[in-house]
Amino acid sequence: AYVEVEPLKGLIVKSNIGAKLAYWGSESxxxxxxxxxxxxxxxxxxxxxxxxxLIWNFDNTIAYxxxxxxxxxxxxxxxxxxSEGQTYLNTTYRNLPINTFKEASMNYSVAVADxxxxxxxxxxxxxxxxxxxxxxxxxxxxxxxxxxxxxGSTRFxxxxxxxxxxxxxxxxxxxxxxxxxxxxxVNFLKVRGSYGVTGNDNIGDFKYLATxxxxxxxxxxxxxxxxGYSPNASxxxxxxxxxxxxxxxxxxxxxxxxxxxxxxxxxKKTTGILQDIDIPAYVxxxxxxxxxxxxxxxxxxxxxxxxxxxxxxxxSMKGNVSYLQNRVTYLGMGKxxxxxxxxxxxxxxxISRTAVGHAIGSFYGFQTLGIFQNQQEINSYTNKEGTVIxxxxxxxxxxxxDLDGNGKIDANDRKFIGDPTPxxxxxxxxxxxxxxxxxxxxxxxxxxxxxxQGLRRLDIGNANWSTKAMSRWxxxxxxxxxxxxxxxxxxxxxxxxxxxxxxxGAYFRIKTMQIGYTIPKALVSKANLxxxxxxxxxxxxxxxxxxxxxxxxxxxxxxxxxxxYYPQARSFMAGLNVGF
Numbered sequence: 167a168y169v170e171v172e173p174l175k176g177l178i179v180k181s182n183i184g185a186k187l188a189y190w191g192s193e194s195x196x197x198x199x200x201x202x203x204x205x206x207x208x209x210x211x212x213x214x215x216x217x218x219x220l221i222w223n224f225d226n227t228i229a230y231x232x233x234x235x236x237x238x239x240x241x242x243x244x245x246x247x248x249s250e251g252q253t254y255l256n257t258t259y260r261n262l263p264i265n266t267f268k269e270a271s272m273n274y275s276v277a278v279a280d281x282x283x284x285x286x287x288x289x290x291x292x293x294x295x296x297x298x299x300x301x302x303x304x305x306x307x308x309x310x311x312x313x314x315x316x317x318g319s320t321r322f323x324x325x326x327x328x329x330x331x332x333x334x335x336x337x338x339x340x341x342x343x344x345x346x347x348x349x350x351x352v353n354f355l356k357v358r359g360s361y362g363v364t365g366n367d368n369i370g371d372f373k374y375l376a377t378x379x380x381x382x383x384x385x386x387x388x389x390x391x392x393x394g395y396s397p398n399a400s401x402x403x404x405x406x407x408x409x410x411x412x413x414x415x416x417x418x419x420x421x422x423x424x425x426x427x428x429x430x431x432x433x434k435k436t437t438g439i440l441q442d443i444d445i446p447a448y449v450x451x452x453x454x455x456x457x458x459x460x461x462x463x464x465x466x467x468x469x470x471x472x473x474x475x476x477x478x479x480x481x482s483m484k485g486n487v488s489y490l491q492n493r494v495t496y497l498g499m500g501k502x503x504x505x506x507x508x509x510x511x512x513x514x515x516x517i518s519r520t521a522v523g524h525a526i527g528s529f530y531g532f533q534t535l536g537i538f539q540n541q542q543e544i545n546s547y548t549n550k551e552g553t554v555i556x557x558x559x560x561x562x563x564x565x566x567x568d569l570d571g572n573g574k575i576d577a578n579d580r581k582f583i584g585d586p587t588p589x590x591x592x593x594x595x596x597x598x599x600x601x602x603x604x605x606x607x608x609x610x611x612x613x614x615x616x617x618x619q620g621l622r623r624l625d626i627g628n629a630n631w632s633t634k635a636m637s638r639w640x641x642x643x644x645x646x647x648x649x650x651x652x653x654x655x656x657x658x659x660x661x662x663x664x665x666x667x668x669x670x671g672a673y674f675r676i677k678t679m680q681i682g683y684t685i686p687k688a689l690v691s692k693a694n695l696x697x698x699x700x701x702x703x704x705x706x707x708x709x710x711x712x713x714x715x716x717x718x719x720x721x722x723x724x725x726x727x728x729x730x731y732y733p734q735a736r737s738f739m740a741g742l743n744v745g746f
Contacts, residue, residue, distance in 0.1 A: 167182075167183055167184075168180060168181060168182040168183070169181050176230055176231050176232050177228070177229070177230045178228070178229045178230075179227075179228050180225075180226070180227050180228075180229075181224075181225070181226045182223075182224075182225045182226075183222070183223070183224045183225075184222065184223050185220065185221065185222040185223075186219075186220070186221045186222075187218075187219070187220050188218070188219045188220075189216070189217070189218055189219075190217050190219075191214070191215045191216040191217055192213075192214075192215050193212075193213065193214050193215075193267075193270075194212075194213045194267075195210070195211070195212050195213075195266070195267035195270045196210060196211045196212075196213075197210050197265060197266070198210050198265075209260050209261050210260065210261065210262055210264070210265075211258055211259065211260045211262075212258070212259045212262055212270040212271075212272065213256070213257070213258045214256065214257050214258075214272065215254065215255070215256040216254070216255050216256075217252065217253070217254045217255075218252065218253050218254075219250070219251070219252040219253075220250070220251055220252075221248075221249070221250040221251075222248075222249055223246065223247065223248045223249075224246070224247045224248075225244060225245075225246045225247075226244055226245050226246070227242055227243065227244035228242070228243055228244065229241065229242040229243075230242075231301075236304055236305040237302075237303075237304055238301075238302070238303050238304075239300070239301060239302040239303075240299075240300070240301040240302075241298075241299070241300055241301075242298065242299045242300075243297070243298045243299075244296070244297055244298075245294070245295065245296050245297075246293075246294070246295040246296075246297070247292070247293070247294050247295075248292065248293045248294075248295075249290055249291070249292040249293075250290065250291050250292075251287070251288060251289075251290040251291070252287070252288040253285070253286070253287045253288070254285060254286055254287075254288075255283070255284075255285040256283065256284050256285065257272065257281070257282070257283040257284075258281075258282040258283070259272055259274065259276055259280060259281060260276065260280040260281075260282070261276055261277070261280045262274050262276065288371075289320075289371035289372060290320070291319075291320060291321065291371060292319070292320045293317060293318065293319050293320075293367070294317070294318045295315060295316065295317045295318070296315070296316045297313065297314065297315040297316070298313070298314050299311065299312070299313045300312045300313075305342070306339060306342060307338065307339045307342045307343065308336075308337075308338060308339075309335075309336065309337035309338070309339075309358075310334070310335070310336050310337075311334065311335045312332075312333070312334045313332065313333045313334070313362070314330070314331070314332045314333075315330070315331040315332075316328055316329070316330055316331075317329050317331065317365055317407070319367040319407070320371065321367045321369055321370070321371055321372075321373065321374070321405075322367065322374055322405055322406060322407065323374040323375070323403045323405065324403075325403050325404055325406075326404065326405065326406035326407065329365045329406070329407035329409070331362075331363045331364055331365050331409075332362070332363055333360065333361065333362025333363060333364075334360065334361055334362070335358060335359065335360035335361075335362075336358065336359055336360075337356055337357065337358040337359075338356070338357050338358070339354075339355065339356045339357075340355055340357065341353070341354050341355040341356075350422065350423065351421065351422065352419060352420075352421055353420040353421070353422075353423055354418075354419060354420035355417065355418070355419045355420075356417060356418045356419070357416075357417045358414075358415075358416055358417065358418070359413075359414065359415045359416075360412075360413070360414045361411075361412070361413050361414075362411070362412055363409055363410070363411050364409070364410050364412075365407040365408065365409055365410075366407065366408040366409075366410065366440065367407060367408070367440075368408075368440065369405070369408075369440040369455050370455070373399070373402065373405060373454070373455035374401065374402050374403055374405040374455070375401050376397055376398075376399065376400055376401035377397070377398045377399070378395050378396065378397055378398065379395065379396070379398050380393055380394065380395045381393075381394070382394035382395060382396045396450070396451070397450070397451040397452075398451065398452045399442075399451050399452040399453055399454040399455070400449075400451055400454045401454070402454050402455055402456055404457075405440075405455055405456065405457065406438060406457055407438070408436065408437070408438050408439055408440045408457065409436070409437050409438055410434060410435070410436045410437075411434070411435050411436075411437070412432055412433070412434040412435075413432065413433045413434075414430055414431070414432045415430070415431050415432075416428065416429050416430035416431065416467075417429055424472055424473055424474050425470065425471065425472050426469075426470070426471035426472075427468075427469070427470055427471075428467075428468070428469040429466070429467070429468050429469075430466065430467045430468075431465075431466050432463075432464070432465055432466075432467070433462070433463075433464050434462070434463040434464070435460070435461070435462050435463075435495075436460065436461045436462075436463075437457075437460045437496075438457030438459075438460070439457065439458060439459040439460065439461060440455060440456075440457060440458075441455070441456065441458045441459060442454070442455055442456075443455070443456045443458055444504065444505065458497065458498055459494060459496060459497050459498070459504075459520075460494070460495045460496035461492070461493070461494050461495060461526060462492075462493050462494075462495050463490060463491070463492050463493075464490075464491045465488055465489050465490040465491060466488065466489050467486070467487075467488040467489075468486065468487050468488070469484070469485070469486040470483075470484070470485050470486075471483070471484040471485075472484075478600055478601060479598060479599070479600045480597075480598065480599040480600070481597070481598050482596075482597045482598075483594070483595070483596050483597075484594070484595045485592070485593065485594040485595070486592065486593050486594075487590065487591070487592040488590070488591045488592070489589060489590055490587065490588070490589055490590075490591070491589065492525040492526060492587045493523060493524065493525065494520055494521060494522055494523070494524060494525070494526055495522065496522065497520070497521070497522055502521055502522050503519050503520060503521035503522065504519070504520045504521070505519070508527065508724075508725050508727050510618075510620035510624075510727065510729055513624070513661055513662075513663055514658055514661045514662050514663075515530075515531065515577065515580065515662070515663055516530070516663075517529060517530070517531065517618055517620075517663045517727060518530060518586070518725055518726075518727070519582070521582070524582055524585075525585045525586070525587045526587070526725075527586055527587075527725035527726070528582050528584065528585055528586070529582070529583050529584035529585070529586065529616060529618060529663070529668060529726070530580055530581070530582055530583065530663070531580055531581075531583050531662065531663035531664045531665070531667075532566045532567065532575070532579060532580055532581075532583075532662050532663065532664040532665075533566070533567040533569070533579075533581060533583065533664065533665055534564045534565065534566060534567070534664050534665055534666050535564075535565040535566070535567050536564075536565050536646045536647075537562060537563065537564060537565065537639055537645060537646050537647070537649055538556075538559055538560070538561050538562065538563050538564075538565055539561060539642045539643060539646075540561050540642055541560075541561060543561075543565075544556060544557075544559050544560075544561070547565060548573075549568065549571065549572070549573035550571075551573065553573045555568050555573055555574060555575065556575060556657065558656055558657065559657045560650075560656070560657070561639075561642065561650075562639040562640075562649055562650030563649055563650065563656075563657035563659055564649050564657060564659050564662075564664070564666065566579065566662070566664070567579060569581060580663075583664070583665045583668060584616035584618075584665070584668045584726075585614075585615060585616055586615055586616060586617070586618075586671075586725050586726025586727070587615055587726075588612035588613060588614050588615040588671065589613065589614030589615065590612060590613040590614045591610075591611075591612050592610065592611055592612075592613075592674075593608070593609065593610035593611070594608070594609055594610075595607070595608045596608075602683055602684045602685070602686060603681070603682070603683050604680075604681070604682045604683075604684070605680070605681050605682075606678065606679065606680045606681075607676065607678070607679045607680075608676075608677050608678040608679075609674055609675060609676045609677060610674070610675060610677055611672070611673050611674035611675055611710075612671065612672060612673065613672040614672070615670075615671040615672070615726060616668045616669065616670065616671055616726060617668070617669050617670070617671035617713060617715065617718060617720065617726050617727075617728050618663070618667050618668060618726055618727045618728060619632075619667050619668070619669050619713075619714060619715050619728055620667065620727055620728055620729050620730075621715055621716070621728060621729070621730050622660070624655070624660055624661055627653045631651070632714060632715075633714075634648060634714055635648065635651060638650060638651055647666075649666075669712070669713050669714060669715075670712055670713065671713060671718050671720075671726065672711065672712070672713075672718070673709050673710060673711035673713065673718040673719065674709070674710045674711075675706060675708070675709040675710070675719065676704075676706075676707040676708050676709075677705065677706060677707075678703065678704075678705055678707075679703060679704050679707050680701055680702070680703035680704075681701060681702055681703070682699050682700065682701030682702075683699065683700050683701070684697065684698070684699045685698045685699070685700075694746075695744060695745065695746060696745040696746055697743070697744070697745035698742070698743070698744055698745070699742070699743040700740075700741075700742055700743075701740070701741050701742075701743070702738075702739070702740045702741075703738070703739050703740075703741075704736065704737065704738045704739070705735075705736070705737045705739075706734050706735065706736045706737065707736060708736075715728045716728075716730070716731070716732070716733040717731065717732075717733035717734055719734065
């Protein structure tokens with residue numbers, strides 16, 4: 167809801183308030199179950215969870231705009247407030263006199279010991295802001311926009327609660343200048359540049375304080391259980407806003423009257439990245455939060471659009487492509503990389519490592535040099551002293567590269583083997599219309615990234631393998647890329663992260679395709695209708711990729727590690743649009 171008032175010409179005062187109130191939860195019933203003679207679920211249970219969330223924002227602005235001669239300017243100032251919170255309750259009843267979920271209810275009387283409940287409230291996250299903006303242009307040829315923000319967050323202490331974030335952009339339209347020659351090649355040209363700073367407080371609540379939590383219980387003596395409390399992490403009163411600074415230079419142009427071109431070069435630097443800090447376990451607390459890293463993204467973006475009327479066919483096309491180079495530039499005083507990183511089940515080492523000079527979350531592991539085809543090849547793989555490097559290997563196992571030359575395969579033989587961040591992103595949209603028929607197709611894709619194919623659960627011996635395992639090594643000469651299958655994995659063919667598990671994540675997907683027909687108005691008007699359109703279409707129609715997993719588009723939050731993310735469904739539809 168909002169209210170807007172114009173007390174003077176060109177002066178607008180506006181207040182806007184919005185809220186989202188959400189309720190959600192779940193219910194489940196676990197019946198008695200006897201799996202075998204020694205394994206059973208001897209009690210039933212009924213579980214119910216109820217959650218409530220409230221988000222609201224309140225914005226107030228005052229704006230003034232005026233034009234005189236060839237000058238045009240607008241000034242805006244305002245304040246904004248945002249808050250989000252959540253509460254939850256859960257209850258479990260055990261030993262109910264029922265057998266099915268349909269009969270489940272919390273109206274049954276059960277022993278006090280069979281009632282287990284809990285609840286809590288999430289810490290309210292609030293942000294308050296003040297901002298101002300100035301727009302100015304002269305004769306539509308010289309353009310300027312300047313913005314300043316002051317944002318405060320409850321996630322930072324009094325030392326750095328507020329952050330200041332300025333930005334400015336300028337533009338010049340040389341095609342409107344008197345010196346610009348009249349031509350049919352470049353019909354419009356605007357050159358522009360911008361610089362801006364934005365903030366991020368996505369670190370969780372109260373990370374700047376040394377908070378204490380319960381649930382760390384202790385047994386004292388034989389039967390005495392004590393509720394335990396301990397520190398979550400040490401305090402960091404200097405915790406501050408993560409900042410991203412971006413510089414952008416580009417242009418917009420219309421060429422040959424039907425072609426639109428947009429081009430940008432950007433340099434984006436993120437400093438003070440909010441992350442948990444690794445500390446030794448003997449400290450006895452969790453990981454404190456800090457501004458621990460810097461990162462840089464550089465790239466170019468190009469967009470082309472074309473529109474043309476060819477006879478009775480109205481045709482348009484729009485395509486875009488972008489190139490990105492991601493690099494970590496700082497991880498703290500004297501620190502070249504962060505240990506740990508993403509893992510999957512039963513891997514002997516972490517799969518990724520974030521290091522200075524490399525992309526964030528880069529894959530880190532072993533380099534395979536083919537497969538031992540016989541015992542002689544194993545015996546011949548020695549160091550300079552003649553010591554066999556992989557004495558426990560058998561024919562069909564991977565030959566791992568001994569990078570440090572110490573005569574054995576260990577953690578020091580790992581290296582950077584892949585990048586989960588796509589270097590290239592692209593998309594294309596085609597539209598065509600002819601005599602009531604219309605056609606739309608949209609596709610998008612990425613290239614230059616790797617995906618760690620971690621579908622196989624190594625900790626479950628009878629889990630399914632992908633069909634690639636059909637081409638595994640079964641004897642000398644049968645394969646030099648997929649090793650033998652053995653449950654114990656003595657050579658760590660599968661538990662050692664290596665280039666074997668990496669696959670190209672490149673794909674191009676037809677996201678949307680639709681064909682429609684609009685019945686001539688002369689016919690539908692007889693039925694007192696204004697417009698009738700019939701269409702058929704599909705989403706995620708086809709994906710062009712060499713990736714062997716379910717879906718190469720697994721998302722950025724996974725850092726390129728496919729643990730079996732559910733694939734996007736292909737759907738078909740038919741529809742009818744009727745306008746009265």
